[in-house]
Amino acid sequence: MDNLANLRADLTELTPEQEDHIRLVVQQWADIQAVSNLLFYPSLVPADIRLPLIHKGLCERTTNYLVLAATVGLTDLNITDLTEPDRLAIADELIAVIEDKVAIAADRASIAIRPFLKANDAERVVGLLGNPTETVRHNLLGWLSQTERNLDESVLAARMDEKGIATEIRRDLGDALARDRQRIKKGLVSMLSSPRAVYVPNLTDC
Numbered sequence: 001m002d003n004l005a006n007l008r009a010d011l012t013e014l015t016p017e018q019e020d021h022i023r024l025v026v027q028q029w030a031d032i033q034a035v036s037n038l039l040f041y042p043s044l045v046p047a048d049i050r051l052p053l054i055h056k057g058l059c060e061r062t063t064n065y066l067v068l069a070a071t072v073g074l075t076d077l078n079i080t081d082l083t084e085p086d087r088l089a090i091a092d093e094l095i096a097v098i099e100d101k102v103a104i105a106a107d108r109a110s111i112a113i114r115p116f117l118k119a120n121d122a123e124r125v126v127g128l129l130g131n132p133t134e135t136v137r138h139n140l141l142g143w144l145s146q147t148e149r150n151l152d153e154s155v156l157a158a159r160m161d162e163k164g165i166a167t168e169i170r171r172d173l174g175d176a177l178a179r180d181r182q183r184i185k186k187g188l189v190s191m192l193s194s195p196r197a198v199y200v201p202n203l204t205d206c
Contacts (some may be wrong), residue, residue, distance in 0.1 A: 071094065
């Protein structure tokens, strides 16, 4: 991935031959390493197939590594260039990845989804807080706590209860929110304000 990052930094414009090759790789969807490389750095892909590539990667269910690569590649996009339907579609696809509960992809999706969410997505996010992965729960709770500044642990617990989230998770997240609110009142940095980092392995390590 480091070599590809260097290539992206050095490459200012694709040659016709490079563009044809990239289109072929995407069309065939057979060389997992090559496809994942393009998903990690979609800015290398011709603009007209860039979003279709991301959508296909996020909806992939045969090879989980491609889903992971697509969640990482979202940070390579200029979100301000997206239409509202595209934003909504990507948010829906990331929510589906989180709901699938495949550990690393779901963890990374819980980071990538933040800029694609809006305040009216809060109830959907509450419904995802029952995810078995602690990283997912931390990252989504962080988004929720920053979006709803007046949210307290009792209200959060009631909303999670309505979603059927397990008692232990409700208690843990309520405690985490309460501790964080106390930190903020003391003038300390919120522990929920930054998403928890996720290690991204190479394909050969999966």
